[in-house]
Amino acid sequence: MASLTLAGAVHFWLTHSKKVVDIEPLEHYPSVTIIVPAHNEEVVIAQTTRAILDLNYPAEKVELLIYADNCGDQTARRAQAVLQMIKYKHRNARVIERHGQGGKAGVLNDALKVAKGEYIAVYDADAMPEKNALYFLVRKGLENPLKYVAVFGRNKTRNAKQNFLTRCINQEIVVIQRIQHCAIWHLFKIGRIPGTNFIIKREYVKSIGGWENGALTEDTDISFKIMQSGKLIALAYNSEAFQQEPEQLRDYYFQRLRWAKGNYQVVLKNFRHLFDRSNWRVKLETFYYSCTFFWFNAAIVLSDIIFITNIIFWFIHLFKPHVLIPFTFGESNILIAQLLLFNWLLMIILYVLQITTASATQFGQATNKQIWLALASYFTYSQLFIIVSINAVISVGIDKLMHRDGTKWVKTKRFAD
Amino acid sequence: MVRTFFWLAIVVTLVFFILAMAFAVLQWIIYFRIEQTTLNTDRNEKR
Numbered sequence: 535m536a537s538l539t540l541a542g543a544v545h546f547w548l549t550h551s552k553k554v555v556d557i558e559p560l561e562h563y564p565s566v567t568i569i570v571p572a573h574n575e576e577v578v579i580a581q582t583t584r585a586i587l588d589l590n591y592p593a594e595k596v597e598l599l600i601y602a603d604n605c606g607d608q609t610a611r612r613a614q615a616v617l618q619m620i621k622y623k624h625r626n627a628r629v630i631e632r633h634g635q636g637g638k639a640g641v642l643n644d645a646l647k648v649a650k651g652e653y654i655a656v657y658d659a660d661a662m663p664e665k666n667a668l669y670f671l672v673r674k675g676l677e678n679p680l681k682y683v684a685v686f687g688r689n690k691t692r693n694a695k696q697n698f699l700t701r702c703i704n705q706e707i708v709v710i711q712r713i714q715h716c717a718i719w720h721l722f723k724i725g726r727i728p729g730t731n732f733i734i735k736r737e738y739v740k741s742i743g744g745w746e747n748g749a750l751t752e753d754t755d756i757s758f759k760i761m762q763s764g765k766l767i768a769l770a771y772n773s774e775a776f777q778q779e780p781e782q783l784r785d786y787y788f789q790r791l792r793w794a795k796g797n798y799q800v801v802l803k804n805f806r807h808l809f810d811r812s813n814w815r816v817k818l819e820t821f822y823y824s825c826t827f828f829w830f831n832a833a834i835v836l837s838d839i840i841f842i843t844n845i846i847f848w849f850i851h852l853f854k855p856h857v858l859i860p861f862t863f864g865e866s867n868i869l870i871a872q873l874l875l876f877n878w879l880l881m882i883i884l885y886v887l888q889i890t891t892a893s894a895t896q897f898g899q900a901t902n903k904q905i906w907l908a909l910a911s912y913f914t915y916s917q918l919f920i921i922v923s924i925n926a927v928i929s930v931g932i933d934k935l936m937h938r939d940g941t942k943w944v945k946t947k948r949f950a951d
Numbered sequence: 952m953v954r955t956f957f958w959l960a961i962v963v964t965l966v967f968f969i970l971a972m973a974f975a976v977l978q979w980i981i982y983f984r985i986e987q988t989t990l991n992t993d994r995n996e997k998r
C-alpha cells in the first residue's frame with residue numbers, strides 16, 4: 535500500500551516538478567465566506583485574523599466570520615481589536631460569540647445559516663494562510679465547478695523547529711500532504727478535507743445536511759458524504775496554510791487520540807459500504823482506512839508480541855537450554871530469518887524514502903538532517919502510533935459499551951510564535 | 952509449507968528491493984528538477 539502511494543506521488547511530482555506557477559487574475563472571483571471556529575484561542579487569533587484579511591483575494595468578495603465558541607478567555611476581544619484597525623475597518627468581517635453545543639461542527643453549521651458566500655472557506659484559529667492560499671483553492675474549484683464541490687490545500691507546520699516532537703510531526707505532516715494526498719488525488723481523484731484550508735460550495739453543504747454535530751473528525755465524515763454523492767474534493771497543492779502542532783507529548787497524545795477515535799468511528803460507520811453498491815471511491819477509501827487503522831495496526835501489535843516473546847525465551851534459553859524459542863521456522867532455517875530481517879531493513883528504507891521524497895518536493899528542505907531525523911523517528915515517534923491506536927480502539931469500545939459521550943476532547947495547547 | 956513461504960518471501964523481497972531502488976533514483980530526479988526550476992524562476996525574476 536505504501537509502495538503504491540509512493541509510486542503515485544513520485545509520478546505526480548515528476549509531472550509537476552517543472553511547472554512554474556503563475557498568479558494570473560481569475561476570470562471571475564466568486565464570493566467566499568471564511569469561517570474561523572475558535573475555542574479559547576487568544577494566543578493565536580490576532581495573527582490568524584490578520585493573515586486572512588491580508589489574503590490575495592478581492593476584499594469585496596470576502597466575508598469573514600470569526601466564531602468565539604464557548605470561550606473563557608480574550609479570543610473575541612483580540613479578534614475584534616484587529617477588525618477595528620484602520621486597515622481593516624471597511625472589511626466585511628465580524629466576531630460572533632457563541633455558547634452553543636456541537637464543537638467545531640456546531641460552529642460550522644451555525645455559520646452555514648448566516649453565510650452569504652458562494653463558497654465557504656474554513657481556517658482553524660491557529661492556521662495562518664499563505665497570501666495566495668485562497669486564490670489557489672478558488673482557482674482549482676473553477677477548473678471544474680460542477681464536479682469539484684470542495685477543494686483543499688496543504689498545511690505546513692508553523693513551529694517545526696521547536697523540539698524533537700515538532701520536528702517529527704513536521705515530517706509526518708509533510709509525508710501526508712505531499713505523498714499521500716498528492717498520490718491518491720493523482721491516482722484516484724480522491725481528496726480528504728483536512729479540517730483547515732479548504733473551500734466547499736455553500737449550497738452543496740446545505741444539500742447534504744451540513745456537518746455532523748459531535749463527530750470527532752467532522753472533516754473525514756463530510757469527505758465520505760461528498761464522495762458518496764459522486765462529487766470530488768480537489769487538491770490545490772499550491773495552497774498553503776501554516777498551523778501549530780503540539781509541542782508537548784501530552785498535548786500530542788490527546789490530539790492524536792481524538793483523531794484516531796474519530797477515524798475508527800468513520801471506519802465503523804462506513805464499513806458496510808465495502809459490501810453494498812456505494813461509490814467506488816468510498817469503498818477504496820474505507821478499505822484504505824481499515825487497512826491503516828485495523829489490519830496494519832493488528833499486524834504491528836502481533837509482530838511486536840512475537841518479537842518480545844522470542845527475546846524473553848531466548849534469554850531464558852541461555853540459562854536453561856531445554857527451553858526453546860517459540861516462534862521460529864525451525865532453528866536450522868536461518869535463511870528465512872535473514873530474509874525477514876532484510877525485509878525489515880527495506881521497510882525502514884521505504885519509510886525514509888517517503889520522507890526524503892516529500893522533502894525533495896520543496897526547495898531547500900531535503901537535507902541530511904532530515905534523513906537522520908527520519909531514522910530516529912522510526913524507532914521512537916512512529917511507535918507512538920501503536921499506543922495511540924490501541925488506546926483509541928479500547929476507548930471507542932468502552933464508549934459503545936457504556937454509552938459514554940466520546941466526543942469530549944482535550945483542546946490542543948497553543949503557543950505564541 | 953515452510954518451502955512455499957520461503958519462495959514467497961524471496962519474490963516479495965525481490966519486488967520490494969527493486970521498488971526501493973527505483974524510488975531512490977526517482978527521488979533524486981525530483982530533487983534536481985525542483986531545485987533547477989526554483990533557481991531558474993528566481994534568476995528570471997531578478998532580471
